[in-house]
Amino acid sequence: MSGMRVVDVNANVVASTQQDERKASVHHHPDVQAALAGEFVKILRERDITPEPASLHGLARNTRIRVVVAVPLTIDERVVGAVVAWRTPISLPKGLYENRVVFGTLLGLFLFGVFSITALTSLYIGRPIKRLIDHTERVTLGAKSATEPIQKPGTFEIQQLSETVAQMAATLESRADYIKAFARNVSHEFKTPLTSIRGTVELLQDHLDTMSPEQRDEFLAMLDADALRLQRLVARLLELARADVARPGQDSTDVVALLGQMQTERTSGDFTVALSAPVERVWVKMGDEALRSVISNLIVNAQQHGATRTDITIEPEDESVAIVVADDGPGISAANAEKVFDEFFTTARDKGGTGLGLSIVRALLNAHGGEVELLESERGATFCVRLPLGHWANI
Incomplete structure (x- = not known):
């Protein structure tokens, strides 16, 4: 709603867009007072009368505030009157009503977007998570099919989680099979x-x-x-x-010094331990007690199988140390070579063998980032133990 009036120098209405305002005085309006004083005025002013309820098309009539602009009229630099124009600002309901098509379209697009996001979430997240939950339930029940990741995971993160769960299931299944076999062997x-x-x-x-x-x-x-x-x-x-439950610590051992001690301790009248080392000190990332257990088991294994001599050679490498333990015993047949590290496998049971010595060696080395392997040899048995290098130097 808008309008305009012209007033004289006494603030009487000379002309107005509203018929009932002609010849009325608007001297009490601050905008008129300021304009007749020679000022250009822009103000917000409350309407004089309370607006009557209007229809949707006339919602602006319900607004109590008006924007008023008053401009002084001058002749020869003398104010002779003023022109006052006003407009009722558009209300929020009217703005919404007049732009109902635009807002309706935006609302429709918003609802469509929400529906689309909900559908995509269900397709790419909800359903894969449901399949993943079913997968974990199969893991709990010990199902054999639980070792495979779910199909169509939907997102990369769910794929990673599914693969991790599958790996965990495979590890648990392998561990369970190991425990069952171990229990059978122990029982036997x-x-x-x-x-x-x-x-x-x-x-x-x-x-x-x-x-x-x-x-x-x-x-x-x-x-x-x-x-x-x-x-x-x-x-x-x-x-x-x-x-099996050993964890590597921060300990390092001078393998030359330790094996020198063991050479003295293990050499007797009917058994000889020979040591060969290209350096006087070489360190490996393994504690003294664990390394002693590894080498002792290899020496005892040689003695139980009829060896009279064991040659130990230390070979420092770039990032590791190889310890080669070779004996002069009868050796290991090709048929038994694949089983020497299995629990309870032994060909010297009558001599006190339990079949656990080489299993203990492998478990200790695996826990410390090392490894052991059976090498081919023309005589006797030759094992190579490899451990991470600590530090070594000639002295």
Whole structure:
């Protein structure tokens, strides 16, 4: 709503767009007072009367505020009157109503966008997550199919999560299979001496009074041998368990000094340990006790299989140290070469072998970032132990 009036120097309305204002006085209006004083005025002013309710097409009539512009009229630099123009600013409801097509279109586009985003979220996130939840439930139940990632993961992040869950499932399945096989082997290894002990005890209970002293001593020796075997098995199992959960620390060991000590300790009248090192000191990233256990198991393994000499060679490399342990025993056949690191595999059970020594060696080295392998050799068995290099120098 807009209008205009012309007033004289006394603020009486000379002409107006509103018929009822003619000859009326508007001297009380501050905009008129300022214009008659010679000022150009732009103000916001509240209407004199309360607006009556209007239809949607006349929503601006409901507004109580007006924008007023007053301009003085001058002749020969003397104010003779003023021109006042006003306009009611458009209200928010009227603005929305007049632009209803635009706002309706925007609202429709917004709702379409929300629907599209919801549909895409369901397609690329919701459904893959549901499949991933089903996948994790299969992992919980131990299903064999849980080792494969879900198909059509939708997003890269869900794909990574699915692959991680599949890898975890494969690791758990492998660990479970290992535990089952290990339990079977432990049961078998314990069953033999326990059966022997049980049978010997029954014989002693039934025939102790009629046995000669020599027979009693023979049966008691059998009991002692079986008990010692069980003791060795328990000790080896504890050692293997510690090796499986071992974590590398910050310790480093001078392998030349340690093997020099072991050479003195292990050399006897019927067994020789020879040591060859191109440097006087070389360090590996492994603690003294763990490295001693690795080398001791290799030397004991050689002794149990009839070797009389073990040659240990230290070979520093760029980022690692190779320790080659070779013996003069009967060697390892091609058929047994693939099984030497399996738990409870041994060909020297009658000499006290438990089949856990090389498994302990491999577990300790894996925990410290090292490795062990069986090398081909013309005589005896040759193992190569490789560990990360600490620091070494000639002195």
